[in-house]
Amino acid sequence: MAGTTTRPGSGEMHPHLDFDLLRAQYEACREIDVNVPIYLTAGVNDRVHNLHPEWREINSNGSYIGWSKDSFQPGFKKLCFNTPYLDLLCEQIIETAQLFPDCHGIFLDIIAQSQCCCKWCLKTMDEMGLNPEKEEDRIAHAQAVLMKYYKQTTAALRTVSAEMPIFHNSGHIPRGRRDILPYFSHLELESLPTGGWGYDHFPISAKYVKNLDYDFLGMTGKFHSTWGEFGGYKHPNALRYECAAMLAYGARCSVGDQLHPCADIDETTYEVIGAAYSEVEAKEPWCKGTKSIADIALLSSEAVNGGGATARVDSAPDTGAARVLLEEQLLFDIIDEQMDFSPYKMLILPDNITVNEELKSKLDTYLADGGKLFMTGDSGLNPSKNAFVFDIGAEFDGQSQYEPDYIVPVDELRPDFIKNPLVMYNRANRIKVTEGTSLGQVYDSYFNRTWRHYCSHQHTPNQIDPSGYDCGVMSGNILYLSHPVFTTYFVHGAVAYRHYAAAAIRKLLGQGSLSVKGMPSTARVSLMQQPSENRDVLHLLYANTVNRGGGAIMADNIKSAVEVIEELMPLRDVEVEMKVSAPVKGVTLEPQGTALPFECGQDTVSFKVDEFVCHQ
Numbered sequence: 001m002a003g004t005t006t007r008p009g010s011g012e013m014h015p016h017l018d019f020d021l022l023r024a025q026y027e028a029c030r031e032i033d034v035n036v037p038i039y040l041t042a043g044v045n046d047r048v049h050n051l052h053p054e055w056r057e058i059n060s061n062g063s064y065i066g067w068s069k070d071s072f073q074p075g076f077k078k079l080c081f082n083t084p085y086l087d088l089l090c091e092q093i094i095e096t097a098q099l100f101p102d103c104h105g106i107f108l109d110i111i112a113q114s115q116c117c118c119k120w121c122l123k124t125m126d127e128m129g130l131n132p133e134k135e136e137d138r139i140a141h142a143q144a145v146l147m148k149y150y151k152q153t154t155a156a157l158r159t160v161s162a163e164m165p166i167f168h169n170s171g172h173i174p175r176g177r178r179d180i181l182p183y184f185s186h187l188e189l190e191s192l193p194t195g196g197w198g199y200d201h202f203p204i205s206a207k208y209v210k211n212l213d214y215d216f217l218g219m220t221g222k223f224h225s226t227w228g229e230f231g232g233y234k235h236p237n238a239l240r241y242e243c244a245a246m247l248a249y250g251a252r253c254s255v256g257d258q259l260h261p262c263a264d265i266d267e268t269t270y271e272v273i274g275a276a277y278s279e280v281e282a283k284e285p286w287c288k289g290t291k292s293i294a295d296i297a298l299l300s301s302e303a304v305n306g307g308g309a310t311a312r313v314d315s316a317p318d319t320g321a322a323r324v325l326l327e328e329q330l331l332f333d334i335i336d337e338q339m340d341f342s343p344y345k346m347l348i349l350p351d352n353i354t355v356n357e358e359l360k361s362k363l364d365t366y367l368a369d370g371g372k373l374f375m376t377g378d379s380g381l382n383p384s385k386n387a388f389v390f391d392i393g394a395e396f397d398g399q400s401q402y403e404p405d406y407i408v409p410v411d412e413l414r415p416d417f418i419k420n421p422l423v424m425y426n427r428a429n430r431i432k433v434t435e436g437t438s439l440g441q442v443y444d445s446y447f448n449r450t451w452r453h454y455c456s457h458q459h460t461p462n463q464i465d466p467s468g469y470d471c472g473v474m475s476g477n478i479l480y481l482s483h484p485v486f487t488t489y490f491v492h493g494a495v496a497y498r499h500y501a502a503a504a505i506r507k508l509l510g511q512g513s514l515s516v517k518g519m520p521s522t523a524r525v526s527l528m529q530q531p532s533e534n535r536d537v538l539h540l541l542y543a544n545t546v547n548r549g550g551g552a553i554m555a556d557n558i559k560s561a562v563e564v565i566e567e568l569m570p571l572r573d574v575e576v577e578m579k580v581s582a583p584v585k586g587v588t589l590e591p592q593g594t595a596l597p598f599e600c601g602q603d604t605v606s607f608k609v610d611e612f613v614c615h616q
Contacts, residue, residue: 011092012047021263026100035104037165038096042089042153043110044076055083057116060138065114080116081149082124090156097160105165105185106157112170113146115139150183172201175208175318176303176336187216188254193242194234194562195226199545202242203524204322206249208300208334210292218246221256222269225562228258236272237614238565241543243276244615247287248526248539253280279615282591286537290528293536295512296332296505297344298322303336304353317351317377320490321501327521328502331514337362346372346509349379351484355389356382363390372477372508376501377429377484393436393475396429400469402445403427406462407471407483407500409440412507415499421462422496428482430469439472439504442482472504479508514538517575527578537590538578540609540616542571574609589616 014021022038029036044066049056057065057080067075079085093106115138122132128144130137150168157166165185173187174180187209191202202218209216220242224232239255246253255273260266301317318334325332333344337359341347347366349355353375355363367373373380373390382389387396405428406421408414415422421443428442444467445460447453455461472481481504489497498521506512516525523542530537543565550561584605587598589612598607609616 011095023099026103036100037105037107037167038100038103039107039109040089040092040096041076041110042108042168043081043112044078045085045089046077048085048088049077049079052083052085053077054118055079055085056118057114058118060115060117060132060135062117065116076110078110078114080118080121080145081113082116082120082145083118086149086152090152093153093156094160097157097164101161103164105167107167107169107188108153109169111146111149111168113142113149115142116145121145147179150180154183173205173209174302175300175315175334176306178336178338181212181214184214187212187214188219189216189251190219192219192221192223192226192256193545194224194238194564195221196560198563199543199565200319200323200326202245203249203326203526204319204334206246206251207292207298207322207332208303208336210250211333211335211339215252216250217252217254218242218249219254219256220246222272223256223258224564227256230258230260233268233272235564235566236275237543237568239272239276240279241541241565241568241614243280244283244539245524245541247280247283248524248541248615250287250290250292250526250528253277283615286530286533286590287528288530289532290530290537292331292333293513293527293529294331294333294343295345295509295514296325296330296348297335297339297341297346298325298332298348298350299353300334300336301350301352304359316487316490317353317484318486320486320488321348321350324486324489324498324501324505326524327498328505329514329516329519329523329525330502330505330509331512331525331527341366341371342369344371345512346374346505348505349373349375350486351377351379352487353379354381354383354385355379360389367477370477372479374479374505374508376481376486377426380480381429388480390478391435391475392431392473392478392480394431394433394470394473394480396431397469398430400428400430400442400444402448404459405445405467406443407440408443408466409471409500409503410438413439413472413500413503415496415503418496422500423459423462424471424483424485424488425492426484426488428469428471428484431473431480431482432468433470433473436473436475438470439474439479439481440470441466442469442471443467474508477508479504513579515577516540518573519571523571536578536580538576540571540574540612541614542612543568543614568614570611570613571609572611574612575606576609577604577606579603580605 026036057078059065063069066078117132125132125141130141154166167188169190171190189205191197193199223229224234243253257269298321302315380388380390404423404425406423408421443462446463447460449459485497485501514527526539528537545563545565547561548564584600587596587607596607598605
């Protein structure tokens with residue numbers, strides 16, 4: 001900010017500056033018609049920390065929380081929102097909005113509240129009747145503090161402007177957290193694939209927020225690794241793919257950079273961004289005002305079980321299920337309990353969705369209207385977990401004593417390269433089919449591996465005879481698999497698990513809205529409807545992602561592998577058949593405008609894409 005005071009709540013000019021840098025940047029951007037939201041590092045502020053070190057977040061063991069945990073570790077200092085710092089942050093928001101009344105929003109970053117035990121947090125926990133020695137009470141208090149942050153910071157901006165956009169960035173849009181949405185004007189999906197998010201996080205996040213009544217944009221970076229990397233550049237093909245994915249899943253685009261202290265624009269960065277954005281510009285007419293077409297809804301475990309409170313998470317059931325659906329090119333959305341179930345042919349409850357009375361009532365209505373229900377693991381059990389809440393056509397006999405066990409699915413569901421029992425690493429529920437159709441047999445291990453008796457390097461082999469329990473059952477519009485297959489796929493990544501789960505999904509779903517041939521598992525599809533133009537827009541995406549790096553630099557400094565994109569290889573002879581709701585006038589490749597030959601069935605259109613690279 002422009003001031004020179006050392007008052008904590010106001011800005012302080014950098015000692016090496018003699019002009020208002022933010023004002024100069026703002027005016028330069030407006031000269032070339034670039035919109036300017038203003039960024040504040042709300043969760044960290046080293047200048048304020050130097051004046052008030054007592055406002056740091058403190059762990060229950062007395063250590064600091066954040067990037068730097070001791071006095072000599074470099075890194076930002078995480079401040080507690082329950083200290084007087086929150087009042088100063090609100091002052092800064094007001095000051096910013098007053099100084100830049102025409103800016104295009106306030107972006108508040110690093111929004112999280114840890115289980116802080118500073119003196120202010122200990123005091124308010126005591127006043128709330130919470131015990132700071134109990135982790136669950138510290139978590140409850142942290143959530144209360146975070147809600148106080150959302151309310152006060154948003155209210156501070158509204159004292160200046162009722163319309164100025166505001167976004168609070170936590171690195172992840174938590175699924176199911178409807179309570180925080182009133183404090184957002186729009187949503188930004190921070191998702192740097194090479195920064196730890198990976199290439200699956202963005203589509204999974206976008207498939208949820210697309211069903212919220214908010215404009216949203218995808219947020220990636222130009223960096224090879226994560227934020228704040230000077231001289232690090234991802235390959236131009238990577239950014240080209242990431243921007244294409246944003247378009248394909250209905251998002252606007254944002255690419256992060258960091259200004260060098262010399263204030264010169266980084267030529268390499270903006271050549272890379274410019275190349276990617278030139279494609280975005282050409283494709284925009286087919287990407288505005290779209291809504292998703294999906295056969296399947298994935299009821300989010302994160303939303304139901306509250307797993308995404310404050311920061312980016314990898315919900316194993318959600319991510320495992322979404323990967324199966326993405327890799328199989330099935331059309332799906334991700335929903336929470338409050339969303340409408342009725343548009344979807346099938347609803348998936350992945351691995352750990354226990355069903356209370358309210359959810360049961362909603363699912364009963366969905367099933368009565370012809371919907372199909374796909375459940376795995378503990379999903380479909382009542383909260384006491386001693387019975388299923390639906391008649392699945394099988395008896396429940398508790399949890400298996402064996403971990404792992406093995407399965408031999410029926411031929412229709414069995415991976416085509418497997419004939420023998422397939423190991424299932426995560427513990428199953430025991431079911432015996434009564435009125436339903438068995439989907440295969442479970443084979444128990446001879447024993448669980450312990451120090452008393454073990455076999456080979458990992459686990460005990462299967463017994464020769466089946467256990468008498470079934471690995472799955474289908475009854476009417478309900479299909480249940482007894483193992484938490486999506487968590488198992490997320491953790492272990494065995495192709496056989498995906499084939500098994502996908503075959504079961506297709507068995508229950510029947511004919512879907514889209515069939516694509518010639519696309520590998522690393523390719524992605526998205527089908528959007530654009531009502532204003534009376535057209536459906538099918539997006540085909542393909543890039544070969546690989547893990548690189550991860551070697552040990554020193555014994556105590558091992559870097560994790562980075563998922564990267566370098567080459568963009570063409571895909572050829574992709575055959576598409578999709579259902580349509582009206583007669584088809586034409587099929588074209590866009591943005592080229594190339595007409596494709598097509599054939600129409602009673603309610604379908606079929607065509608072939610001879611070749612495309614990255615995104616078509």
